[in-house]
Amino acid sequence: MRILVTGGTGYVGRAVQRALRDHHHEVTILARHPTIVSPGVRPVAGDIRDADLTSLMAGVDTVVHLVGIIEEKPAQGVTFDAMHYEVTRRVVQAMMQSGCQQLIHVSALGTREDAHSHYHRSKWKAEQFIRNSQVKFMILRPSLLFGGGAPFFHMMKNQCRWPVVPVPGTGETLLQPVARIDVAELIAHLVDVSEYRGETWEIG
Numbered sequence: 001m002r003i004l005v006t007g008g009t010g011y012v013g014r015a016v017q018r019a020l021r022d023h024h025h026e027v028t029i030l031a032r033h034p035t036i037v038s039p040g041v042r043p044v045a046g047d048i049r050d051a052d053l054t055s056l057m058a059g060v061d062t063v064v065h066l067v068g069i070i071e072e073k074p075a076q077g078v079t080f081d082a083m084h085y086e087v088t089r090r091v092v093q094a095m096m097q098s099g100c101q102q103l104i105h106v107s108a109l110g111t112r113e114d115a116h117s118h119y120h121r122s123k124w125k126a127e128q129f130i131r132n133s134q135v136k137f138m139i140l141r142p143s144l145l146f147g148g149g150a151p152f153f154h155m156m157k158n159q160c161r162w163p164v165v166p167v168p169g170t171g172e173t174l175l176q177p178v179a180r181i182d183v184a185e186l187i188a189h190l191v192d193v194s195e196y197r198g199e200t201w202e203i204g
Contacts, residue, residue, distance in 0.1 A: 001191060002026045002059055004100075006048055006091060007066035009036040011151055012106065015184035016064060017041050023188045030056060048087050049077070053094030062102040062191045065091050070119070070151055080122035088126035092133045102197075103137040104187055105130055109202055111141055127200070138190060139200040144177045176204035 003020055007013045008029035017038040020027045027041045030051060034043030044056060048067055057063065069083045088105070095103060111123040130137050144150070159165050168175075183203060190196065 001061045002028075003062045003064060003191060004028050004030065004057060004060045005064045005066060006030050006087075007068065008041075008064075009033050010066060010068075011149070012145065012180060012183065013066045014038075015148070015180045016066065016187055019181070019184040019188035020064075020191070023192075025188070025191065028056070028060070048090070049082070053090055054097045057094055057098035057100045060098070060100045062104065063091060063095060063100060064187055064191070065103060065105045068106070068108070068123075070155070080118050081125075084119075084122040085125045085129065089129050092130060092135055095135050096133065101136050102191070103130065103135045104190055105137060105139050106183075106187075107139050107141045107200075109141045109143040109204070136194075136197045138196055138198070140183070140187070140190075141200065141202045142178055142183050143202075143204040144175055145180045145183065146177045147180045150180065178204050 003025050005013060005016060005027060008017055009031040014036065017027060017029065021038055021040050028044060029037055029041055030044050030046050030048060032045070032047055034045045037043045065088065067083060067087050069078060069080065072079045092103070095101070107123045107127055108120065111120045111127060113124050115121050115124060127139055130139065186203070
């Protein structure tokens with residue numbers, strides 16, 4: 001199967017690259033730093049915010065959309081709305097124009113309309129755009145990911161050096177982390193499975 005991966009050189013994307021190749025798929029990666037690719041993966045240099053996605057998706061069977069951020073950089077135009085919603089809208093519209101019908105979209109656990117954090121509200125907005133589109137989709141909401149330099153846990157490690165350490169919620173919140181390689185393997189399996197289209201899975 002011919003698969004386009006967005007965000008393919010990020011923390012999750014690097015594991016997804018390898019899993020898709022292990023499942024013998026033909027993989028193309030769109031990334032600003034396309035040198036970070038696995039053997040046998042075709043890199044395409046570009047910024048998803050302005051790349052010609054319609055042309056890139058010609059002949060593609062499935063898009064695995066992984067683009068996401070955990071920290072905003074407004075001076076660079078990197079905001080939750082821009083990178084979660086606007087980019088997802090561009091991906092879906094390009095899919096409809098190119099004829100690519102299948103989307104696996106990676107969101108985040110805790111995503112909901114009335115979420116406290118702007119991060120999760122922007123993820124919800126992106127999910128709703130997908131649900132209201134004509135593409136065949138599956139949405140995955142993984143919990144905190146670990147393994148191979150997880151960004152969240154790296155951030156927590158740095159914060160533990162502070163005199164006062166912030167904690168999620170009341171400090172009694174139970175977390176259910178999931179291994180990055182397990183999520184990547186699930187994605188590689190789901191691109192070949194059609195019976196779960198239209199569903200949203202929470203993964204822990």
